[in-house]
Amino acid sequence: MSQYDVIVIGSGPGGYVCAIRCAQLGLKTACVEGREALGGTCLNVGCIPSKALLHATHQLHEAEHNFAKMGLKGKSPSVDWKAMIAYKDDVIGQNTKGIEFLFKKNKVDWLKGWGKIAGKGKVQVGDETHEAKNIVIATGSEASSLPGVEIDEKTVVTSTGALELTKVPKKMVVIGAGVIGLEMGSVYARLGTQVTVVEFLDQITPGMDGEVCKTFQRMLKKQGLDIVLGAAVQTVEALKTKAKVNYKLRKDDSEHQIDADVVLVATGRKPYTGGLGLEEAGIDLTERGMVKTDAHWKTNMEGVYAIGDVIAGPMLAHKAEDEGMAVAETIAGQKGHVNYGVIPGVIYTHPEVASVGKTEENLKEEGRAYKVGKFSFMGNGRAKAVFAGEGFVKLLADKDTDRILGAHVIGPMAGDLIHEVCVAMEFGASAEDLARTCHAHPTFSEAMREAALACGDGPIHS
Ligand code: FAD
Ligand code: NAI
Numbered sequence: 001m002s003q004y005d006v007i008v009i010g011s012g013p014g015g016y017v018c019a020i021r022c023a024q025l026g027l028k029t030a031c032v033e034g035r036e037a038l039g040g041t042c043l044n045v046g047c048i049p050s051k052a053l054l055h056a057t058h059q060l061h062e063a064e065h066n067f068a069k070m071g072l073k074g075k076s077p078s079v080d081w082k083a084m085i086a087y088k089d090d091v092i093g094q095n096t097k098g099i100e101f102l103f104k105k106n107k108v109d110w111l112k113g114w115g116k117i118a119g120k121g122k123v124q125v126g127d128e129t130h131e132a133k134n135i136v137i138a139t140g141s142e143a144s145s146l147p148g149v150e151i152d153e154k155t156v157v158t159s160t161g162a163l164e165l166t167k168v169p170k171k172m173v174v175i176g177a178g179v180i181g182l183e184m185g186s187v188y189a190r191l192g193t194q195v196t197v198v199e200f201l202d203q204i205t206p207g208m209d210g211e212v213c214k215t216f217q218r219m220l221k222k223q224g225l226d227i228v229l230g231a232a233v234q235t236v237e238a239l240k241t242k243a244k245v246n247y248k249l250r251k252d253d254s255e256h257q258i259d260a261d262v263v264l265v266a267t268g269r270k271p272y273t274g275g276l277g278l279e280e281a282g283i284d285l286t287e288r289g290m291v292k293t294d295a296h297w298k299t300n301m302e303g304v305y306a307i308g309d310v311i312a313g314p315m316l317a318h319k320a321e322d323e324g325m326a327v328a329e330t331i332a333g334q335k336g337h338v339n340y341g342v343i344p345g346v347i348y349t350h351p352e353v354a355s356v357g358k359t360e361e362n363l364k365e366e367g368r369a370y371k372v373g374k375f376s377f378m379g380n381g382r383a384k385a386v387f388a389g390e391g392f393v394k395l396l397a398d399k400d401t402d403r404i405l406g407a408h409v410i411g412p413m414a415g416d417l418i419h420e421v422c423v424a425m426e427f428g429a430s431a432e433d434l435a436r437t438c439h440a441h442p443t444f445s446e447a448m449r450e451a452a453l454a455c456g457d458g459p460i461h462s
Contacts (some may be wrong), residue, residue: 002109004030006331007123008131009115009276012040014308014320015138016099021328023106030132031108032115032125036127037096038103040318041140041309045160048095050183052088053163054348057190061350066387079191081168088163113288116277121303124277134303134331137283137291138324139276141269141309146175149236149265155234155243156263159184169261170192173245175233177204179347181266182220186349189224196226196258198233198247200267205347209359209408211394216353216410219390223350231256236263282444282461286312296336297327305331319343342425346415351391355413356422357406358396369399373431373454375447379461388412393451395421402430402455412444420448431455 005027008019016038019031037044043246061363103110118124121131140415143158145151153161162184168191171290174181177199190404197204204217219410221227231247243263248255271290278285284292284300291306293299299306308320322343326336347353363370373395377383391411397404407421424434434452439445450459 002030002130003405004028004109004130004132005112006030006134006136006328007032007130008136008138009117009123010138010308010310011035011099011110011139012138012140012320013317014140014310014324015040015136016324017109017140017321018101018136018307018324018328020102020106022331023108025328025332025334027328029108030111030130031103032111032113032123032403034112036112037069037092038099038110038132039092039096042320043095043099044092045163047164047317049088049092050159050180050187051348052091053084054183054185054350056084056087057187058350061190069387079168087166090150111204112127114267114275117281117283117304118277119281120301121203121241134305135308136324136327136331137273137276137299137310138302138308138320138401139272139310140320141315142272143265144270145265146233146236146267149233151265152238154341155241156238156265158265162188162262162264165262171260172196172262172264173198173243173258173260173266174266175236175245176200176266176268177227177229178266178268181203181264182217182225182264182347182349184264185280186223194226195224196228196260196295198228198245198258200230200232200250202230204229205353207359208353209394209406211393212355212359212408212410214415215391216347216349219351220349227255236265236285238263259432269309269315273310296330297323313340314343314345316343316345337350339426341378342422344422346418348415351388351411352414353410354418355406355408357404357425359406359408360396363396363405368405370396371399371431371455371461372396373451373456375450375454375459375462377444377447379450379459380442380444380447381410382444383447385442386412388444393417393447395434395448395451395455397431397455402432404429404431404434405444407448407451409448411447417445417448420445 004020006016008031011033022029113125165232174197230250234246237244296304307323309315324337329336344356376392378389394408396406431452437451453459
């Protein structure tokens with residue numbers, strides 16, 4: 001039996017970051033992981049592989065649509081799907097091996113196998129029981145499905161199957177116009193698949209700023225994604241090599257059917273706590289199956305914490321990472337903190353969509369007086385040079401104090417641009433602070449400054 005200061009269960013971005021930070025803070029640390037490779041959903045079947053395929057297919061799109069415009073003539077590349085999948089797998093391997101290296105470097109022990117909480121301060125992995133002063137549950141999430149829909153990961157797939165298809169389908173139905181549906185839908189649409197996205201609500205990406213949402217939907221349609229809104233899926237019939245999706249339009253109850261080679265079910269994820277022994281240990285869950293924690297990530301059992309997708313909040317890798325660091329600091333006697341008001345969200349389609357803080361809809365609901373500074377990428381020289389003039393930056397600031405309350409970007413490198421607003425918000429900056437900061441020319445980030453100027457005396461380039 002080995003003794004640790006901390007045992008982290010799960011090695012996703014929440015767990016591995018927590019384990020490394022614990023070790024850096026002088027705590028003897030182990031991390032339990034049952035998968036073959038470290039890195040969790042994010043590195044193995046989530047963020048990283050999906051971004052590899054988004055990158056590869058975006059290059060294809062550029063070659064097909066924009067190369068000739070720049071005088072780059074010749075045949076567009078053809079797709080060797082096996083090689084593209086191999087590239088994606090190689091990217092996964094490099095990243096997961098990287099975590100193994102970081103564990104060794106920081107002296108974090110990897111306890112290989114599935115962990116179970118076997119009482120206060122005890123974690124069982126296989127036949128061995130390890131002792132720890134503190135346990136951190138970081139077991140993440142798994143795809144949820146719809147009632148009566150059977151996932152075979154071949155014809156009816158979750159995102160995991162969609163990252164591993166043996167061939168590019170001719171027709172794909174995506175159920176759910178959320179982040180996974182639109183990212184994976186974009187990948188296959190760029191590969192020539194006829195993609196139909198079926199969404200229950202009357203808009204895509206619920207929770208997103210309404211104006212961005214409308215522009216985003218228009219752009220996706222232009223890229224060939226067929227989007228059916230207000231559609232309640234009734235059944236998915238899996239045949240030998242095809243599937244049929246039956247749905248009813250909510251507005252008139254009319255019944256429709258679409259067939260596809262592959263159906264991707266992307267209707268959300270649920271916390272994963274299987275085999276952890278939480279019930280026997282007496283650790284409380286919420287009604288939705290999440291591990292219940294207080295504001296300091298403590299569960300109801302002393303010395304047991306929980307972080308990441310398995311607890312409440314947005315299911316995002318960077319949210320899990322921040323919680324991992326904060327819990328490590330808390331265990332080490334410091335004041336761990338996460339500012340949940342400044343967690344960016346990014347959709348890695350083309351263009352990217354990024355947001356942080358309040359939407360206009362939030363502010364209206366709160367009855368808060370605000371002003372809007374908007375700037376189109378059409379007025380940004382760099383964006384025009386790379387055929388990325390569509391889209392805009394929208395900055396929201398308090399009407400009286402000018403304090404930045406939120407930002408929403410649809411356009412080139414939106415996922416990177418958003419971070420200057422995150423830093424500004426952490427420092428309680430005003431739109432004027434941002435507007436008075438020199439931004440290098442020619443960069444996409446000048447659009448952010450122009451949006452900040454639009455909150456004051458006005459932008460220069462529109
Ligand atoms: P996870 O990453 O789910 O890791 C949990 C780990 O715990 C797993 O490896 C699991 O095997 C292990 N585990 C579970 N139970 C046990 C046990 N009993 N014993 C031992 N090990 C156990 N988020 C972003 O921020 N950006 C993105 O671009 C993005 N893209 C995504 C794309 C897809 C297709 C998917 C599915 C998700 C994506 N996400 C993205 C979400 C992101 O992957 C998750 O928010 C993140 O991985 C959560 O981290 P976590 O550490 O809480 O859990
Ligand atoms: P999601 O919550 O983003 O979207 C699910 C969508 O499915 C919603 O639009 C919802 O209205 C719709 N839906 C639900 N039930 C339905 C039904 N019966 N019929 C039709 N539509 C239905 O969930 P998604 O896309 O599965 O992603 C899961 C999680 O993974 C998200 O929380 C997300 O944060 C994370 N993720 C993050 C990424 C990123 O940060 N870029 C990329 C991919 C995933």
